[in-house]
Amino acid sequence: MKHFTLHIRLALDCNAQCTYCSSANNASGRIGIGEFKTALNFIADAVFPKLGVGQDHQLAIEYLGGEMLLIPEREIRLFTEIARDRLGPLVRGLRQGVQSNLIGSERRVLALHDLFGENIGTSWDNYTGQRRTGGSASLYKAILNKSLRTLSGKRGFSPGRVIVVDSAIAEYLEREVRDAISGGYDLVLRPVFKGGSADVSHLSTDELAMLFSKCHKIWSENPRVRIEPFTSLFKRRINRGRADEAGEDSALESAGCPFQHDCAFRSLSLGPDGSLNVCQEMADASRYSLGNAILETFNDHVWRLLARRSFRLAAECRNCQWLAECAGGCMNEAVEAHGDPFARTELCPAWKAVFMEIENDILSGRAAEIERVMAQ
Amino acid sequence: MQTKTLNELHDINMKSSEINQLSNIPVIWGVEVDEIVTRPPLGLRQIGLLWDGEAPDMISDNLIDSVISFSLAGVEVIVEIRPEDRIDHDYLLVIAANAGFCISAIPPERKSGVETWSNQCARFADALMAASNFSGNLYPVSGYLTYLVMEYFGGAKAAVPSDLYTRQRFAEQVPQNWSDIAKSHMRKSLSDAAGGENELKGYLGSILKAIHGEARRQRLQQLKAWKSTESQTAA
Numbered sequence: 001m002k003h004f005t006l007h008i009r010l011a012l013d014c015n016a017q018c019t020y021c022s023s024a025n026n027a028s029g030r031i032g033i034g035e036f037k038t039a040l041n042f043i044a045d046a047v048f049p050k051l052g053v054g055q056d057h058q059l060a061i062e063y064l065g066g067e068m069l070l071i072p073e074r075e076i077r078l079f080t081e082i083a084r085d086r087l088g089p090l091v092r093g094l095r096q097g098v099q100s101n102l103i104g105s106e107r108r109v110l111a112l113h114d115l116f117g118e119n120i121g122t123s124w125d126n127y128t129g130q131r132r133t134g135g136s137a138s139l140y141k142a143i144l145n146k147s148l149r150t151l152s153g154k155r156g157f158s159p160g161r162v163i164v165v166d167s168a169i170a171e172y173l174e175r176e177v178r179d180a181i182s183g184g185y186d187l188v189l190r191p192v193f194k195g196g197s198a199d200v201s202h203l204s205t206d207e208l209a210m211l212f213s214k215c216h217k218i219w220s221e222n223p224r225v226r227i228e229p230f231t232s233l234f235k236r237r238i239n240r241g242r243a244d245e246a247g248e249d250s251a252l253e254s255a256g257c258p259f260q261h262d263c264a265f266r267s268l269s270l271g272p273d274g275s276l277n278v279c280q281e282m283a284d285a286s287r288y289s290l291g292n293a294i295l296e297t298f299n300d301h302v303w304r305l306l307a308r309r310s311f312r313l314a315a316e317c318r319n320c321q322w323l324a325e326c327a328g329g330c331m332n333e334a335v336e337a338h339g340d341p342f343a344r345t346e347l348c349p350a351w352k353a354v355f356m357e358i359e360n361d362i363l364s365g366r367a368a369e370i371e372r373v374m375a376q
Numbered sequence: 377m378q379t380k381t382l383n384e385l386h387d388i389n390m391k392s393s394e395i396n397q398l399s400n401i402p403v404i405w406g407v408e409v410d411e412i413v414t415r416p417p418l419g420l421r422q423i424g425l426l427w428d429g430e431a432p433d434m435i436s437d438n439l440i441d442s443v444i445s446f447s448l449a450g451v452e453v454i455v456e457i458r459p460e461d462r463i464d465h466d467y468l469l470v471i472a473a474n475a476g477f478c479i480s481a482i483p484p485e486r487k488s489g490v491e492t493w494s495n496q497c498a499r500f501a502d503a504l505m506a507a508s509n510f511s512g513n514l515y516p517v518s519g520y521l522t523y524l525v526m527e528y529f530g531g532a533k534a535a536v537p538s539d540l541y542t543r544q545r546f547a548e549q550v551p552q553n554w555s556d557i558a559k560s561h562m563r564k565s566l567s568d569a570a571g572g573e574n575e576l577k578g579y580l581g582s583i584l585k586a587i588h589g590e591a592r593r594q595r596l597q598q599l600k601a602w603k604s605t606e607s608q609t610a611a
Contacts, residue, residue, distance in 0.1 A: 052448035240508075241586065261474055304441055310474040311440045315433075318470045324509035327474075 001092065003058045004051070005257070006043070007269040007280040010036075010079060011066040015103050016140060018123070019130045020164055020192050020200045030071060031272040031294075036079060039274050039293035040086045047276070047298055048090060051265055059091040062099065064280055066272075069104035073111050080115060095119060099162070102147035103133050103140060109147045113155050122148075124161035124187070126179065127172035160186035160226070167201040170211055177215045177227055186226040189215065191347055193281055193336060205346055209353035216357040223370050230354060231374070232259065236325040237358045238367055258330035259351075264307040278306055281332040288341070305341070306331065312342040322355045392425070392442060403540045405456060406482070409442045416449045422541055424456045424480060433464035435471065443477050453477040454515070454541065457500075459484045459493035465503035473510040480515035480541075483550045483558075494558040498565035505569035505579075516546055520562050525580050 011030035014021070031039070048054070061083055068076060080096050088094045097119030102109055112120060122144070129137030131144075151157045163169065163176055173189065180187040191208060192200045203211065212229075219227040220234075236259070257279070260266055269277045274294025277283040288306060291297040309331055317328045328334075329345035337346040345351075361367040391410045398404065398417050405424030416423070423446055428436040439455070446453045455477055457463055472479050481496045483489075501517045504510065519542055537543050546555075570576040 050448075304444070307444055308437065308440050311435055311443075311471045313471075313474065318467065321508065323470065324473070 001058055002056050003060065003266065004053050004091075005060045005062060005267040006087070007062050007064055007267065007283075008079075008083070009064050009066060009269070009271050009280065009283070010068065010071055010076075011272050013070050014065055014067045014101075015070055016067065016101050016131060016133045017135065018132065018164075020166060029272070030066075031274070033075070033078060033082070035274065035294045037082055037086075038296070039270055040083060042293045042296045042298075043268070043270065044086055044090055046296070047268065047293070048087075050298065050300070050303070051268070054090060055092050057091045058093040058095070059087060061087070061094070061096045063097070064099050065101070067103070068098050068100050069102070069108050069112070073108065076112075077115060097121070099123075101131070101133075101140075101144065102151075102159075103143050104147065106146070106150045109150055110154060113151060113157065118157055118159075120151075120157075120159045121188075122159045122161055124163050124176075125169060126176060128168045130164075130166075130168060158183070158185045160188065162188045162190055164192050165189050165203065165208070165211075166192040167203050167207075170203055170207065173211055174214055174218055177218045180225055180227060181219070181222050184225060186228075188228040191350070193285075193332065205349045208347070209349040212350045213353040213357055216354050220357065220361055220366070220370055223374050224376065229259070229351070232256070233325060233351070233354055234358050234361075234367075234370065235374075237322070237355065238362070238371055240324060256327065258333070258345075259325065259327050261310045261313055261328040261331075262307075263331050264303060264309065279332065281330075282335075285332065285336065287332070287335055309341055314342060314344045316344050316348075322352070325355070326351050395420075395423075403544060405454070405480075405541065405545055409436075409438050412438070412441045412445055414445055416446055416451050420451050422452045422454065424454045424482075424541070424545070427455055427457045427461050427463060429461075429463065432462050433467040435468075440475075443475060447476060454480045454513070456480045456482045457496060458482060459489045459496050461496075465499045466506065469500075469503050469507045469510045469514070472512055473507070476512065478513040478515070480513075480545065481517070482515075482545065483554065487554070490554045490557055493554075494561040497558045498561040501562045501565040502569050505566060515542060516558065517562060519546075520559060521566070521580075521583075524563075524566070524576075525583055528577055528580050529584060 012028050013030065053059070063079075071079075083096065084094060096116060098112060098116045099121045100112060102122050123131060125131045126141075131137060131140045133140040133143065148158070151159065161180070163173070165173060169176070177187065177189075189212070192202060215227070216230045219230045223231070223234075257263070257267065263278050267279050268290075269280045269283045270293055271277070271283055274292040275283060276290040276293055276298065277288065278290065282288055288302050289299060290303055291299045309328070313323075313328045317323055317326075320326070329347060329351060331341050333345035333347055334343040335341050337343065358367070361370060390404070390406055391408050392413050393411045395404060395407060395413060396415070396417055398420075400419040401417070402419060403422045403424075404420065406426065407423060408426050409428055425439060425442055425446075428439040430436055443453050443455070455468070455472065457468075457479065459481075468479060479500070481493065481500050484493045497517060500514055501520075504514055504517055504521075519537060537547050550558075567573050567576045570579045
């Protein structure tokens with residue numbers, strides 16, 4: 001089973017003003033129903049065949065922001081039905097999910113859950129106040145916490161959360177990991193990228209490596225929730241040499257962003273203006289446009305260039321002992337740092353620090369216990 | 377356009393621009409890439425594309441695009457290395473693992489090329505022993521390793537290849553004495569890489585153990601899933 005992710009942004013508009021986000025205060029409107037149908041028809045008829053997406057694939061459609069809660073409930077339902085009916089028959093399995101800040105009324109949040117079930121993720125920052133709505137971090141936090149209580153109380157569901165890791169959050173990150181473990185929710189630690197906003201404040205790669213190393217240790221002592229990238233990298237490393245039991249679950253498990261060199265075959269991003277890119281981060285950074293699905297254009301030349309990454313990884317990556325697990329890392333990161341999709345990502349030291357921790361766990365015999373707890 | 381036979385095309389040193397003149401041939405090999413084929417001929421399941429590189433560790437864009445095109449069409453791709461090709465064997469195994477194609481060290485046309493071919497096979501055998509994530513077919517090394525496992529632990533004296541490519545490209549093309557020379561080179565290389573004959577035997581044993589262990593692990597998982605389904609049904 002192969003897997004493919006289609007990122008869809010129905011709008012860039014957002015009701016929040018997070019300091020590191022490209023959608024802060026955006027109000028550029030959303031894609032129309034007719035345009036959406038045209039775009040999906042083009043993707044189904046012209047793009048998926050080029051990318052080899054078909055009956056071997058598990059397709060994950062991820063709706064991203066802007067903020068989905070700004071789109072009327074009836075329209076969200078209609079968009080998802082159109083996507084399901086048009087793309088579902090082309091693939092073996094289809095799952096639709098959404099990333100929402102959950103800054104909305106209780107009714108809207110529950111409606112989102114009714115539509116997407118447990119395929120809802122949200123953004124998280126419990127300490128720095130960089131996430132704001134109406135200019136207020138405390139208002140953002142109050143509304144988000146209310147939404148989380150609603151989902152927990154009325155649906156028994158706690159969404160996975162994404163933390164953008166920048167220099168402001170560094171001193172709180174270990175606490176965030178401990179909170180996730182004690183709170184029983186999944187967490188993704190995602191280093192901030194420059195495409196989002198001009199105001200981002202990066203950690204140095206050494207600082208990030210040290211921080212991820214510490215956070216991995218905390219997770220590995222109690223790995224009962226999924227903390228990314230630790231869970232995925234651990235699983236990949238521990239499964240090295242084991243047979244791949246292809247199945248739906250297996251395909252979702254191995255869905256690999258940002259640890260893949262073949263993004264050109266694994267993901268596509270559709271913007272509200274019809275713009276096509278390999279992923280939403282490349283879209284944010286306006287890099288390597290693949291065309292426009294509303295205008296029914298696809299830039300085969302650019303896609304072929306990006307598709308060559310599996311063959312053109314940098315020598316440092318080809319010779320790395322963790323290539324099979326890291327797969328060269330994020331192509332967008334490589335472009336961001338070096339202007340070259342085939343270069344080594346700047347985050348390499350951070351991933352290596354995590355791998356070193358995993359190797360220590362294997363050598364000390366702790367890996368078997370970690371695996372046992374994860375399987376429970 | 378008149379359809380040509382496979383032999384006619386091979387006689388004229390087949391090019392990728394010519395393969396659409398073929399139909400219902402499951403395996404084609406020895407194809408030189410001169411243009412990107414966007415629609416492979418019907419019935420094609422496996423294709424051998426000749427190596428084309430700008431340097432020993434720099435595969436050409438043309439060959440990359442061809443591998444991608446055939447792979448997307450569901451055709452298994454084998455990149456074929458001629459005895460005289462200068463390549464970085466470790467590099468090729470890494471990108472083959474990344475991109476999911478197989479590799480073949482193809483035999484020479486004349487006896488004078490046997491030593492060069494055997495050395496090519498030996499270098500691949502050495503690279504395979506060091507490769508951490510290559511799981512595809514490396515002709516003829518993978519087949520020879522399988523034979524060694526059978527020989528060591530099953531007492532096999534010979535193995536008959538079951539796949540069409542190995543039969544057509546090797547078994548039917550290579551005289552026995554050429555094959556013996558290549559095997560001898562590969563064996564020495566495998567033995568050296570393992571650290572000696574005893575260590576090679578230990579390595580072959582670990583392959584068997586790993587296969588057995590993996591089969592057991594999968595069987596236990598299936599059993600666990602089956603029991604879980606049963607208990608849910610009962611509830």
